[in-house]
Amino acid sequence: MEVTNKYVTVKTHIDGSSPQESDFELKTTALNLYVEPGSKDVIVKNLYVSIDPYQINRMKRVCSSQKLVSTADGITPGQAISAHGLGRVVASGNPEFEKDDLVVGLINWEEYTIVKEGLSGLTAYAGFVEVCKPKKGEKVFVSAACGSVGNLVGQYAKLFGCHVVELLKGKLGFDDAFNYKEETDLKSTLKRYFPDGMDIYFDNVGGKMLEASVANMNPFGRIAVCGIISEYTGIGERAAPDMIDIVYKRLKIQGFLVIDYLKGMDDFISTMSNHLSTWQNSCT
Numbered sequence: 001m002e003v004t005n006k007y008v009t010v011k012t013h014i015d016g017s018s019p020q021e022s023d024f025e026l027k028t029t030a031l032n033l034y035v036e037p038g039s040k041d042v043i044v045k046n047l048y049v050s051i052d053p054y055q056i057n058r059m060k061r062v063c064s065s066q067k068l069v070s071t072a073d074g075i076t077p078g079q080a081i082s083a084h085g086l087g088r089v090v091a092s093g094n095p096e097f098e099k100d101d102l103v104v105g106l107i108n109w110e111e112y113t114i115v116k117e118g119l120s121g122l123t124a125y126a127g128f129v130e131v132c133k134p135k136k137g138e139k140v141f142v143s144a145a146c147g148s149v150g151n152l153v154g155q156y157a158k159l160f161g162c163h164v165v166e167l168l169k170g171k172l173g174f175d176d177a178f179n180y181k182e183e184t185d186l187k188s189t190l191k192r193y194f195p196d197g198m199d200i201y202f203d204n205v206g207g208k209m210l211e212a213s214v215a216n217m218n219p220f221g222r223i224a225v226c227g228i229i230s231e232y233t234g235i236g237e238r239a240a241p242d243m244i245d246i247v248y249k250r251l252k253i254q255g256f257l258v259i260d261y262l263k264g265m266d267d268f269i270s271t272m273s274n275h276l277s278t279w280q281n282s283c284t
Contacts, residue, residue: 005031007080007110013061023059027078031112035093042097042115044087046107055081080108087113106266123226124152125268126261131224131254132200136161139194141213143180144204149226153202162200165193186212197221205229207239214241217251225255 011025035041058075075081089101090112097103107113127149128134140157142164144150157164165176176193183189190198190212197218203210206228213223246253 001033003031003033003112004028005110005112007108009079009081009109010059010075010077012077013074014056014059015061019056019059031114033091033112035091038093040094041092042089042094042103043091044103044107044113044115045090046085046087046111046113048087049085049107049109050083051109052083055083080110080113082106082108105262121152122261122264122268123258124149124156125271126258126264127224127226127256128153128156128200128202130261130264131256132202132222134160134162134200138162138199139197139218140164140200140202141190141194141198142202142204143209143213144227144229150202150204157200180209187215190216200224202226203228211239211241214245214251214253217245217249219249221249221251223251223253225253 006026006028009025009027010019010023012023014023031043033043035043055075058081060074084105085107086102086104087107089097089099089103092098092101103115105115107115132140134140134157140154140162142150142153142157145154154164163175165178178189178193180186180189186208194216198213198216199218199221201210201213201217201221201223203213203223203225204227206225207230209230210223210225217223241253245251
């Protein structure tokens with residue numbers, strides 16, 4: 001079904017004065033309330049949008065805050081003004097959202113907003129950047145890198161100048177790889193790939209993989225626990241890391257959920273948009 005979508009924009013940049021009603025313009029565009037098969041987009045009927053004082057600086061042609069804070073980036077005349085708000089789902093290709101769900105997030109000053117899938121990217125970014133706090137040259141191991149989160153962690157690690165190992169060497173630019181299903185001794189396998197130890201482990205698996213990783217971590221290593229695939233069903237042998245290693249290596253192990261980092265969504269979008277606009281993806 002096609003609808004008219006009204007949105008608010010600024011006619012031009014507003015410099016040297018407070019915004020007046022005459023500075024704004026109500027525009028209309030056509031929007032099809034249909035999500036293509038395979039897409040994970042969500043179309044939201046906006047109910048409330050936030051109108052904040054800081055938006056004034058976003059409407060200026062140049063303002064220092066636009067460069068210092070990603071949430072204060074400049075507004076382009078003619079385009080809908082972005083803001084946080086609340087809406088109701090009218091169409092969804094994402095299994096996590098159903099029609100009529102109420103959602104909160106980054107939308108626009110408009111009647112309907114198409115929200116792109118982004119939580120996998122934010123999950124990977126938050127866990128790797130905020131929890132692991134990577135440094136250039138550090139050794140990084142990512143488990144289950146074939147998943148939507150794991151493969152992005154590996155690519156983020158490469159952007160930070162880290163050495164990355166998983167099972168996607170060549171395909172996504174990882175430095176090395178192995179198939180854990182073909183390995184009978186995970187501790188020895190990791191020792192072979194990380195002879196000088198690991199600084200960061202992004203865990204999507206748990207169980208024996210976590211146990212083996214802790215045994216190969218360097219002092220002050222960081223482990224972000226994003227998932228425990230091996231233990232979700234409760235079937236099979238459980239494993240636990242050696243607590244002596246955790247204590248004497250002074251390891252940091254932190255579980256996290258993406259909902260803890262939604263406030264950083266704007267920083268994530270700003271950072272990764274810059275990378276996407278300049279990054280020559282060597283994997284394609």
